[in-house]
Amino acid sequence: MKIRLLVDQWDEPTEGGYLTHVKGDVVDAGEADAARLVGAGAAVGVPVESEKKEAPKRRVRRGGDK
Incomplete structure (x- = not known):
């Protein structure tokens, strides 16, 4: 399902x-x-x-990195 984010950020696992x-x-x-x-x-x-109008993918953050 396609959704549009309303929050500042979502880190998708x-x-x-x-x-x-x-x-x-x-x-x-x-x-x-x-x-x-x-x-x-x-x-x-x-x-x-x-x-x-899908946005490009954002950076990938590896588990454990902050």
């Missing part, structure tokens, strides 16, 4: 680290993550016609 997304990014999140973020008010669903 990935294999071997995290992928950092920032406010306004359109993210293809899994159903569970999307439902949790939308339910918490951290994101909104994106209509199909808006999917073309």
